[in-house]
Amino acid sequence: MKFVLTSWGSRGDVEPCAAVGRELQRRGHEVHVAVPPDLVGFVESVGLAAVAFGLDMKTTMEALRNFWTCLFRHPWRIRNLIRAYREAWRHVTRARGELSTTLMSLADGADLMFTGLPFEQPASNIAEYYDIPLVTLHYIPARANGHLVPGVPAALIRSVMTMVWWLVGLLMKRLDDQQRGELGLPSATGRSSRQRAERGSLEIQAYDEACFPGLAAEWAAWEGQRPFVGSLTMELPTDTDDEVASWIAAGTPPIYFGFGSMPQCSAVDSVTETVAMIAAACEQLGERALVCSTWGDLSDVPHFEHVKVVPVVNFAATFPACRAVVHHGGAGTTAAGLRAGVPTAILWTLPDQPIWGAQLKRQGLGTVRRLSSATQETLVADLRTILAPEYASRARRFASRMSKPADSVTNAADLLENLAQVRRVA
Numbered sequence: 001m002k003f004v005l006t007s008w009g010s011r012g013d014v015e016p017c018a019a020v021g022r023e024l025q026r027r028g029h030e031v032h033v034a035v036p037p038d039l040v041g042f043v044e045s046v047g048l049a050a051v052a053f054g055l056d057m058k059t060t061m062e063a064l065r066n067f068w069t070c071l072f073r074h075p076w077r078i079r080n081l082i083r084a085y086r087e088a089w090r091h092v093t094r095a096r097g098e099l100s101t102t103l104m105s106l107a108d109g110a111d112l113m114f115t116g117l118p119f120e121q122p123a124s125n126i127a128e129y130y131d132i133p134l135v136t137l138h139y140i141p142a143r144a145n146g147h148l149v150p151g152v153p154a155a156l157i158r159s160v161m162t163m164v165w166w167l168v169g170l171l172m173k174r175l176d177d178q179q180r181g182e183l184g185l186p187s188a189t190g191r192s193s194r195q196r197a198e199r200g201s202l203e204i205q206a207y208d209e210a211c212f213p214g215l216a217a218e219w220a221a222w223e224g225q226r227p228f229v230g231s232l233t234m235e236l237p238t239d240t241d242d243e244v245a246s247w248i249a250a251g252t253p254p255i256y257f258g259f260g261s262m263p264q265c266s267a268v269d270s271v272t273e274t275v276a277m278i279a280a281a282c283e284q285l286g287e288r289a290l291v292c293s294t295w296g297d298l299s300d301v302p303h304f305e306h307v308k309v310v311p312v313v314n315f316a317a318t319f320p321a322c323r324a325v326v327h328h329g330g331a332g333t334t335a336a337g338l339r340a341g342v343p344t345a346i347l348w349t350l351p352d353q354p355i356w357g358a359q360l361k362r363q364g365l366g367t368v369r370r371l372s373s374a375t376q377e378t379l380v381a382d383l384r385t386i387l388a389p390e391y392a393s394r395a396r397r398f399a400s401r402m403s404k405p406a407d408s409v410t411n412a413a414d415l416l417e418n419l420a421q422v423r424r425v426a
Contacts, residue, residue: 230403
């Protein structure tokens with residue numbers, strides 16, 4: 001069978017897609033992947049055929065970061081906010097348009113389309129045009145539910161999430177209507193998620209059910225259309241594995257620090273100052289720090305005896321050897337920390353990431369704070385909290401409830417394969 005997979009975002013967004021694609025290809029299927037230009041090499045490195053759409057994600061992420069920074073820090077600067085929004089919107093619409101063109105070509109003769117949540121709607125339109133199943137990958141509970149934010153009344157959360165999706169639909173309506181018109185499809189009416197569900201689409205939840213207590217019961221009414229599979233990753237080795245393992249073995253277990261592949265978003269002005277803040281906080285506590293920085297130039301970072309800075313880390317190999325992990329709250333990194341059984345401090349940069357922080361705080365597994373508000377003093381306080389013995393005990397117990405990555409990938413591939421086979425027979 002032929003599968004078309006697409007993902008838009010950073011490495012953390014693309015790897016789950018590639019993991020499932022590689023498993024489908026191992027089973028003998030034809031797999032085609034569409035990703036941003038700077039991630040084509042990564043997809044090809046795991047043996048998959050890839051094509052590019054849109055601009056490099058580093059360029060796009062910079063535009064998005066500028067918008068969110070302006071919105072959070074200076075919302076009263078209306079002209080700057082509008083300018084930042086227009087620049088980010090330009091990147092998003094270009095990527096959407098190029099993806100639509102790319103998918104029209106790739107999906108011809110396909111048995112199923114698999115897409116990340118960003119640009120789900122254009123992929124859905126093309127799947128409808130070719131009359132093939134659509135499967136969407138969700139890293140958080142994106143559809144309306146009452147369990148997203150602990151401590152907030154369930155009815156209020158559902159109402160707010162419903163309103164957010166209504167606003168997203170309104171924002172994209174012109175582009176959606178234009179695409180459907182070009183494809184000869186009737187204008188869409190009603191909620192697009194409900195329409196996709198009626199067409200038999202799946203919304204795979206790429207995280208563990210245990211992370212959001214009560215969610216599975218609420219979504220039971222969807223009759224298996226929102227299956228939980230766990231975090232999807234290939235746990236790939238890196239060039240620094242031996243170096244990092246040797247450094248860890250030479251001293252006490254370190255605390256890991258890393259903030260994803262986003263551009264610098266902290267309150268300090270440079271990677272050098274960020275590392276200096278981490279070094280000072282860990283020195284105060286008598287801890288060692290392993291810092292993974294993909295978000296800046298490392299050439300000017302000063303040397304500290306108790307700090308090691310590397311450009312990449314293998315989470316699966318490294319996290320179990322750490323006392324705790326401190327990161328941005330990306331779904332994949334959060335899952336890796338939970339599987340490793342170590343407590344977490346989340347210093348978030350984007351609006352979806354505090355959701356993970358809130359869930360970890362709720363279950364006594366970690367703390368949460370916005371990265372731009374972090375200081376040496378707050379970092380010390382957060383570390384003291386998560387280094388308490390009770391946090392480590394809870395983290396170890398919770399790890400037993402997490403799915404194994406290989407099982408998650410297998411289960412996701414089974415879902416895609418079975419859906420495509422059913423539709424093919426029908």
